[in-house]
Amino acid sequence: xTEADFPAGRDLxxxxxxxxxxxxxxxxxxxxxxxxxxxxxxxxxxxxxxVALKGLGVMTVKMLTTVGNTQTGGLAxxxxxxxxxxxxxxxxxxxxxxxxxxYLSEYSSRVSGGVLRLFVDVLTSIxxxxxxxFGYLVLVIQLGLGYSLIAGGVTxxxxxxxxxxxxxxISYSNIPRQTRExxxxxxxxxxxxxxxxLIPQARAGILTGVLLAVSIAAGETAQLLYTALFxxxxxxxxxxxxxAYLTYxxxxxxxxxxxxxxxxxxxxxLVLVTSIFSILLVSKYISRIR
Amino acid sequence: xxxxxxxxxxxxxxxxxxxxxxxxxxxxxxxENAVNTIVxxxxxxxxxxxxxxxxxxxxxxxxxQNGQVLFHGKDVRDYRVISLRRRIGLxxxxxxxxxxxxxxxxxxxxKLHMKLTRTxxxxxxxxxxxxxxxxxxxxxxxDKSALELSGGQQQRLCIxxxxxxxxxxxxxxxxxxxxxxxxxxxxxxxxxxxxxQYTVVLVTHDMGQAxxxxxxxxxxxNGRIVxxxxxxxMKMPEFEQAKHFVMKLAK
Numbered sequence: 001x002t003e004a005d006f007p008a009g010r011d012l013x014x015x016x017x018x019x020x021x022x023x024x025x026x027x028x029x030x031x032x033x034x035x036x037x038x039x040x041x042x043x044x045x046x047x048x049x050x051v052a053l054k055g056l057g058v059m060t061v062k063m064l065t066t067v068g069n070t071q072t073g074g075l076a077x078x079x080x081x082x083x084x085x086x087x088x089x090x091x092x093x094x095x096x097x098x099x100x101x102x103y104l105s106e107y108s109s110r111v112s113g114g115v116l117r118l119f120v121d122v123l124t125s126i127x128x129x130x131x132x133x134f135g136y137l138v139l140v141i142q143l144g145l146g147y148s149l150i151a152g153g154v155t156x157x158x159x160x161x162x163x164x165x166x167x168x169x170i171s172y173s174n175i176p177r178q179t180r181e182x183x184x185x186x187x188x189x190x191x192x193x194x195x196x197x198l199i200p201q202a203r204a205g206i207l208t209g210v211l212l213a214v215s216i217a218a219g220e221t222a223q224l225l226y227t228a229l230f231x232x233x234x235x236x237x238x239x240x241x242x243x244a245y246l247t248y249x250x251x252x253x254x255x256x257x258x259x260x261x262x263x264x265x266x267x268x269x270l271v272l273v274t275s276i277f278s279i280l281l282v283s284k285y286i287s288r289i290r
Numbered sequence: 291x292x293x294x295x296x297x298x299x300x301x302x303x304x305x306x307x308x309x310x311x312x313x314x315x316x317x318x319x320x321x322e323n324a325v326n327t328i329v330x331x332x333x334x335x336x337x338x339x340x341x342x343x344x345x346x347x348x349x350x351x352x353x354x355q356n357g358q359v360l361f362h363g364k365d366v367r368d369y370r371v372i373s374l375r376r377r378i379g380l381x382x383x384x385x386x387x388x389x390x391x392x393x394x395x396x397x398x399x400x401k402l403h404m405k406l407t408r409t410x411x412x413x414x415x416x417x418x419x420x421x422x423x424x425x426x427x428x429x430x431x432x433d434k435s436a437l438e439l440s441g442g443q444q445q446r447l448c449i450x451x452x453x454x455x456x457x458x459x460x461x462x463x464x465x466x467x468x469x470x471x472x473x474x475x476x477x478x479x480x481x482x483x484x485x486x487q488y489t490v491v492l493v494t495h496d497m498g499q500a501x502x503x504x505x506x507x508x509x510x511x512n513g514r515i516v517x518x519x520x521x522x523x524m525k526m527p528e529f530e531q532a533k534h535f536v537m538k539l540a541k
Contacts, residue, residue: 178386182448184453185346186399187376196398201389 048273055270061172062247064271070253071261071286075268077234081244082272084235085228086217090158093213097164098206102194104165105172124162129224131159136226147242149235152228163213164206171205172198204286211283215276221247246272256287295400297322297459297489298343298378303357305338305347305513312338316357320459325481325490326360327500330510335384336493339510340461343491344372344378375405379452383464383487385444387436388450392419395447397438399455414454421487422450423480441471452462453488460484466499478503 066074100120104113135155145151175198183197199206229242230252246268253265296319305313312335320326320343328336341347345366353476357364366374376399387395396415400406406414416430419425424446428439436447445465452460462481466474481490481503492502500507509516 176386178382178384179388180452181346182382182386182388183351183398184349185344185375185380186402186451187372187374188402189372194403196402197388222495 009244015216015279017091023069031207048277051266051269051273054266057266059267059270063264066076068249069231070230070249071256071258073232075246075249075264075271078244078246078249078268080245081228081231081235082218084149085156085224085245086214087270088149088238089155089157089217090214092154092157093160093164094210096242097161097209098199100161101167101172101206102198106194106198107190120162120165123158128159128220129225132154132223132226135223140227145239147229148240149225149228149238149243152224152243152245153238154222155227156220159223160213160217163216164174166210167209167212167267168202168206171202171208174205175201187202188257189239208283208287211279211286215283218276219247219266219272221245221251224248296320297362298491299358299360299363300339300342301358301360303339303342303355303359304488305335305342305353305355307352307354311513312353313342316510316513316515318508318515320489320491321506322489323485325406325485325492327494327504327507328490328510329494329500329507330496331495334510335513336495337463337512338490340380340463341369342366342494342516343459343461344375344377344380346380372403372461376455377457378459378461381445381448381451381452381453381460381465382467383463385441385448386445387439387444389437390437391433392436392447392471393432396450396454399451403455419447419451421453421484423476423483424450440473441475442469445469445473445477446480449477455490457488459489459491461493464495466496467494474499508524 033193042202063074064079065076068074100116104116108116132155135151135158139145139151140147140155142244179197179201180193183193188196224243224247228245230248231244233241233243233244235241249268250265250272253261256262298318298320300316300318300320303316303318304311310362316339318328318339328339330336338347338353342355343361343366347353348356361369361374369377388398390398393415396418397411400414401410416425424443427436427443428447431438436444438448445468449462449465452540466477469477476508478499481492484490485505486502490504492500492503
C-alpha cells in the first residue's frame with residue numbers, strides 16, 4: 001500500500017489538533033462545574049453546620065417536650081402548631097392541586113388551560129407577606145375567622161397550591177398517550193380514566209409535589225404573622241385560638257436579650273432544618289423508585 | 291329484519307383533517323367470525339379506518355368525518371360509546387399494558403362495566419389469559435408487573451385484556467410489527483383460533499401475514515379501498531406503488 005491509499009492522513013492530523021482544543025474547552029467547562037458545585041455545597045454546609053452547631057449545643061429533651069412562650073419553656077407547642085398549619089393547608093392544596101392538574105393535563109382547552117396556568121404562575125410569584133396581608137384582611141377580619149388554625153392554614157394552603165399542581169401536572173402528562181387510549185378502547189369513560197388510571201399512575205408524582213409543598217410551607221413565616229399570630233399553649237381547635245409555629249420562634253426569640261430565648265431560636269431552627277431535610281430526602285426517594 | 295351482509299358495514303366514509311384527506315369514499319364489509327384483513331402501506335389510513343369503528347377517532351378532535359359506519363346495521367354514533375367500545379375491542383400496534391400487575395391489567399376492563407365478585411373476576415382473568423394463549427406462562431406470576439413480560443407476552447396480555455370484556459369484534463392494529471418471528475407466529479396462530487368465537491379485524495402491512503391468516507383481504511391505498519381484482523385500476527399511475535402489494539396478494 002502506498003501513501004496515496006490514505007489521502008485522509010494529513011486531514012487526520014488536523015482533526016487531532018482540533019480535538020486538543022476540544023479537550024481543553026471540555027476541561028474548562030468541567031472546572032467551572034466543579035467550582036459551582038464546591039460553592040453550593042460549601043454554602044449549604046455552612047448554613048446547616050451553623051444551625052447544627054448553635055442548635056445542638058442548647059437543645060434538650062425538655063426543649064422539645066414542653067410548651068413555651070418564646071422567652072421561656074420549650075418548643076412543643078410551636079412544633080405541633082407548625083404541623084397543624086401545614087396539614088390544614090394540605091386540606092386545601094391537595095384537592096385543588098390534584099384536580100386542577102388533572103383538568104389542565106386532560107380536559108382543558110388551549111385557552112382555558114393557558115389562563116389557568118398563568119393564574120397559577122402569578123400565584124407563585126406573589127410575595128408571601130402580601131398573601132399574609134390578604135389572609136388577614138379577608139379571612140381574619142372580613143370572614144371573622146380571627147387569628148386561627150383555619151386562617152393560617154388556608155393562607156398557607158393558597159401558597160402550596162402551585163407546587164402541588166404543577167408537579168402533579170407533569171406526572172399526569174408523563175403517562176403515555178397509548179396507555180390512555182388502551183383504557184378508552186376498553187370502554188372507560190373520563191371519570192374512570194381519571195380515578196382508575198391517571199391518579200393511581202401519577203400518585204408518586206403527586207406525593208412528591210405534596211412533600212415539596214410541605215417542606216416549603218413549613219419554613220414560611222410571613223403568611224402566618226397576621227393570620228396565626230402565636231399561642232403560648234397548644235392549639236386544639238380550628239377556630240378561636242391562635243397557633244404557635246417554629247419560624248416565629250426563630251424570628252422573635254433571636255431578638256431577645258436573654259441567652260435562653262436565643263437558644264430557643266437556635267433549637268427551633270435546627271428542628272425546622274432537620275424536618276425539611278428529611279421530607280426532601282423522602283420525596284427524592286419516592287421519585288427515584290418510580 | 292333485513293339480514294346485514296356484515297357485522298360492520300362502512301358506507302362512503304370520508305375522514306379528513308384541515309390539511310389532509312385521510313380516507314376517501316371507503317366502502318367495506320366486515321364479515322362475522324372471520325379474519326378480515328386490511329392491508330396497505332404505512333400512512334394509507336388503515337389505523338384511522340378501524341378507529342372509526344369504535345369511535346376512538348373522537349379522541350382526535352381535529353378529525354372530521356362523514357359517511358356511515360354501521361355495527362349490526364345501526365350507526366355506531368347511535369350506540370353509547372362505552373358499550374360500543376366494549377363490544378368492539380382494539381389491540382394496538384405497540385404492546386401497551388398498564389404499568390400494573392398482570393391480573394389487574396386483565397381485570398381493568400371488566401371492572402369498568404360491572405360490579406363483580408372476586409371469584410367471578412378470577413374466572414374472567416383465567417379464561418381471558420387462556421384464550422390469549424398466555425395462561426400457562428404466567429399462571430404463577432399474576433401479581434407480577436406486566437412490564438416484566440417480554441414484548442410478545444405483553445402483546446398477548448393486551449389481547450387477553452381486550453377479550454376480558456367479551457367483545458364481539460376484536461380489532462388488531464399491526465399487532466406483530468414490533469415482535470420477533472416466534473412471538474409473531476404465536477399471535478398469528480391465535481388469530482386463526484379466535485375467529486371461531488370472535489370477528490377479527492386485522493390491519494397489517496405484512497403481506498405474508500395477510501396471506502397466512504386472512505379469510506378476506508382488502509387493500510387500502512392513499513385512503514381508498516382499491517379493488518385489486520380489476521386490472522384496469524392497476525393501470526392508473528397513482529396506484530403504481532400499490533402494485534407491489536397486489537402482486538403478493540395474487541399469490
